[in-house]
Amino acid sequence: MKRRALLGLALVPGLLAACSTGEGATPAPGDGDLPAPVAIAAVTIVSHPSLDLIYEGVKEGLADAGYVEGENLDIRLENPQGDQSTLANIANTFANGDEDLYVAIATPPAQALAQVITDKPIVFASVTDPVAAGLVDSMEEPGGNVTGTSDQIPADAQLEVLREIVPDLATLGIVYTSAEVNAEVQARGMQEAAEAAGIDVEVATVINSSEVQQAAESLDVDAYWVGNDNAVVSAIESIVQVAEANGRFLFTSDADSVARGAGASYATDYKAQGVQTARMITRILDGAAPADVPVEIQESLELTINPEAAERMGFTLPESVVEKAARTV
Incomplete structure (x- = not known):
């Protein structure tokens, strides 16, 4: 019954x-x-x-x-x-x-x-x-x-950590799924936080995961940020590949993406x-x-880092970030 x-x-x-x-x-x-x-x-x-x-x-x-x-x-x-x-x-x-x-x-x-x-x-x-x-x-x-x-993860809190890792951050790339309301809300929040901090933002939208790599390659930026975007996260390795090939840092909003090759995340x-x-x-x-x-x-938000992935992108994680990390991959 x-x-x-x-x-x-x-x-x-x-x-x-x-x-x-x-x-x-x-x-x-x-x-x-x-x-x-x-x-x-x-x-x-x-x-x-x-x-x-x-x-x-x-x-x-x-x-x-x-x-x-x-x-x-x-x-x-x-x-x-x-x-x-x-x-x-x-x-x-x-x-x-x-x-x-x-x-x-x-x-x-x-x-x-x-x-x-x-x-x-x-x-x-x-x-x-x-x-x-x-x-x-x-x-x-x-x-x-x-x-x-x-x-929900505060955009300014994520940006603060990212700027510790990339102190000369001038341009930030955001790839998100235009068909997902949650992805659009997060992307808008991060864009507003970055622009308020004097950082230029370049955006590329996708419809599905097969478009993620091409979208990332279209952005000429110092670092990438990926929110809790289901289609993009399912293809996170595509952005990892682009970031490593071009010396750009990849920061995400989910810790599992760090295990898959992102440099760091501040995540739920x-x-x-x-x-x-x-x-x-x-x-x-x-x-x-x-x-x-x-x-x-x-x-409960936790900082997760992947020093080896960061090195492959051409970055060394500062000690201040390493000390704050709840988890190191």
Whole structure:
């Protein structure tokens, strides 16, 4: 039996108890019986490590709350690999399904689900600006059936670290996906921060990951910056190749790109964001209405560096940056 999470209505405590103490239920470690069975369908936009970590974190956080996959949790993940028509088909399939709650990892999946599902909860993760994306009325009062976690990272904080690494930074290159609202918002924020600091900015937009290398090669800059842009991050090796060939530093907004060859990042802990998202999911499964659950910003930011990658780009990371790094690849 699947539990129905009715929007705007709290579940009756007695009914919860009756559903969760049925015959054969497996006790949660140190916390009595498992919660009532629930079905969740999730969708991401493309495969890359940061988004994969969010999904892992969601499942881990749900397990911590007593939702055990294969016992009282039925959860599945769909991935359109960046194809918008496939994403729309997935969203329509979800809309005709009988899951209790939906999880959207990144902005395009959240928008696709919100367009076709209005009667069940949608919880998003890794959405930079859910207001600009049209997902919620405000961060404090979402106002509908959608809420979740944001991966906003202050542009000026990232730029400060980048200027420590490249002190004579005069021109900054930004490659972003024009079709993603979150990517556009981040790019605009970084462009404004850089120009306020007297740095010239060159921008190249792409439609999909196959265009990333050509876009990077079109920019004559001192360094590149890449935000939490799903299509660009999925092809980050293309920019790494251009940066190494031309002696330009590559700074990113996700730590996994550093492991893949970027020089440094000031980034969200995506596994932690997944766990945080799971806590929001649990609140909603326990009866909270998404309209009343404020959007949360994942606040733990960490500096990750890759000294060897920096050397291949022609840069030596200063000791001040090395000392601040939470992780060295």
